[in-house]
Amino acid sequence: MFDLFFRKCPFKGEFALFGGLQEALGLISHFKLSDEDVEFVRSIMPGIDPGYVEWLRGIDCSGIRVHALKEGSACFPAVPLLRLEGPLAIVQLLETPLLCLVNYATLMTTNAARIVKAAGPGKSLLEFGLRRAQGPDGAMSASRYAYAGGFHGTSNVLAAKMLGIPVKGTHAHSFVTSFTGLDDLTVRGTGTTVKAEDGTEHDLAAQAQACLAELGFGATNEGELAAFVAYCRSYPKVCLCLVDTYDTLRSGVPNFLAVALALHRLGHKAVGIRLDSGDLAGLSVSARAMFVAAGEKIGDASFDPAKFVIVASNDINEKTLAALNAQGHEINTYGIGTHLVTCQAQPALGGVFKLVEINGNPRIKLSQDIGKVTLPGRKQAFRLYGKDGAPILDLLAEAGAPPPEVGLRVLCKHRSDAKKRCYVTPSRVELLHHLVWADGKLQAELPSLHAIRTYAQEQLALMPAACTSLSSPETYKVAVTEQLHTGLHDLWSKESSIRELE
């Protein structure tokens, strides 16, 4: 019996959200060595036992049983995310691939949830991390678990296609710099016309130029204006213009407003702008003020530029979000790449996979580092809820022991410090682990990525706010029963030698 768990919540926080179960079960379902794999193992292990080679050819996970938390669950140190039982040698082979699939997934889901929380209510969060991930598949994992953690979309089109995540994005800076002036629209064959809602053709370039003057703006970068015209004539209903290529407030925003007004008069509607450099809070406030002023100047109630969306990107993380909120801003949506996908504040979750029982005997791993001592034995985990409906603590108990009951007081002990203990009288008891794999097949239909995302949000909402706080959170208690506590300390004494001090 092996437990997969972590010892410390990531990002100096006091919660995590479990990710990676679906992919872990994919591995377990398909775990098999090809003849080529077996030959490779033979080639790198001189003197390998031929019986072992034969055994390798036949291995699969049909003899394994897996219990797991639901994907998206709020999860805490020492509570197993996965519990595996089955033939020792096979389960040991799964250690590293399972950790690979669960560690980053859980880290990313948690990171995404924290960033969504840091952005504050009503904000939209887009994952922009493909270019900064650990190669293409690292990026796919990032997109998947960013969405599971509560992000609203991705710019990764392949992830959108394969995982059904909403896809969002803007054009590139290079799209803007590729235009030197309005002539390019003709010279390059892009064209300047756009079809109005009524089907008639109009010269968007000429109308945007007229709108620039009407709005009272001075000279702007003409190449940028051409780029916006080219973009908006192709996507007159969904255009979001990147405005910081030359000068955000003196060129980008005026050019955008001019094109947006021209589009409006043809029955279309621009979406907004994206800021990608500079003082994002200040620029967003200034841009919003320019939107409002433009609306007042035009004085047409149907043209309401004050509501344009402002998207911000550029190295945004939890801290910059807190700073933006403290400063005050007009940003509606964030595009977040590097800090999200690399989990810059803590790029790895230290999940581990430890043997806790063999042939009915509990096993322990001791360590010079006391925090690395494992919790031996086959365990069940319960989440005990209080009267207010919020979880009070997670309780680990020996498997087979009678579960805690609603309304009955139960003694809960700290894992290592015997003096830290409390009584809990739960109003609700939730068994945390579910059998997900046995008899060579999945034991239940797996939820969709969308369902996991919804569940993760419900879990976060359910936890005590003090534990999910981003700054100075309180520790959510993970306790053990009296019986488990005794078992741990008996085994610890038994397996460690008593030092002779001379």
Next chain:
Amino acid sequence: MFDLFFRKCPFKGEFALFGGLQEALGLISHFKLSDEDVEFVRSIMPGIDPGYVEWLRGIDCSGIRVHALKEGSACFPAVPLLRLEGPLAIVQLLETPLLCLVNYATLMTTNAARIVKAAGPGKSLLEFGLRRAQGPDGAMSASRYAYAGGFHGTSNVLAAKMLGIPVKGTHAHSFVTSFTGLDDLTVRGTGTTVKAEDGTEHDLAAQAQACLAELGFGATNEGELAAFVAYCRSYPKVCLCLVDTYDTLRSGVPNFLAVALALHRLGHKAVGIRLDSGDLAGLSVSARAMFVAAGEKIGDASFDPAKFVIVASNDINEKTLAALNAQGHEINTYGIGTHLVTCQAQPALGGVFKLVEINGNPRIKLSQDIGKVTLPGRKQAFRLYGKDGAPILDLLAEAGAPPPEVGLRVLCKHRSDAKKRCYVTPSRVELLHHLVWADGKLQAELPSLHAIRTYAQEQLALMPAACTSLSSPETYKVAVTEQLHTGLHDLWSKESSIRELE
């Protein structure tokens, strides 16, 4: 014409090693949208122009030309790693995938090289990062570029198989904890015998127990001894024992020495031990002293335990390596996972992809952040070498301008600060970019991963030591010619509006 470059060397250093070219060219060779891809794009872009859909069906990279640095090259800010020219819309589609393939590869190659350097000469470095990478493919990239940067092996068996990297590793803690005593060897059918060099069978368990007493050790953990016997009877020539499961110096090292002595007497040879927790420097010194004492106690010149290998792992990074070296230790080999593969000190390289010329016109991207202004125009890059054979600086020049010549003085200017300039009289001039893709095919055979690794090491050895220093390095100069400098500043003035201050 697009340049792919970065603006700042990673890890507060002053060098990087270029990685990812082979994978980037793999993308370029196979770049094509399937019918399914095109249908997906159509589904997410309502109102898409049918001509655009048709165009998407036919795209490939046959019209693209790519120049690149050699993979493994020492590389510096602003010097393009890749230069792409070809149809604008296609090159723009390559922006994000190319950045994805080059950013992490370059970061990892550089990180690995720094860690090898931090470990010091004569040390062996093993990549142990699979469980902490961004999913399985992130881990494959990590293994590949750790090796390119100078690591000596990986514990990732798939990477070993697919990329030809030497594979190294030890057993797991769970292998040790799975044994409760020597009886398990019989009960579980593992067996206790081992074949000596002369073909005779011997009871390794009994002999190891006798050796424990002969070496004068007290009681050790018997389950651990059983695990070492089981492991060493299977791999009597290559066994490396993980000694920290219960108590490194009182159980792990004695058990290892006992088994190693027993093996020695049967004509075999153990490899050494692995430390995975505690004070690694102190434990390595103590373990080495125990090895030496065991050799003296046995007094058989053919048994030389002082030379056993000591492998250390457990959250090692550049800083801990420096601390270990300052403290003094007896470690021969490091296994490094988390900090290596996540590049914890800086988990992303900020490589960007910028349009620098279109239809013969140089283009620029301005920014609120002056460091984000691009270097316009089609450029060549030269590395100018001094009399001592070391590079003096990299010089960017307009393409087509006459190249610098050996023995002729050339004026080299700072990119933005006109007052910073110098004359260089090169003893050797190296053209840095090579045509790698044109006419729809590779322009030269790509070097193997091993050759890239060798080249990277040569490059590091060639650079001025002050620039590759890990702490307080000097900046390696990247200069521009007078002509390029003028072009940059003329275009900058032209594209930026002059503010009206009132």
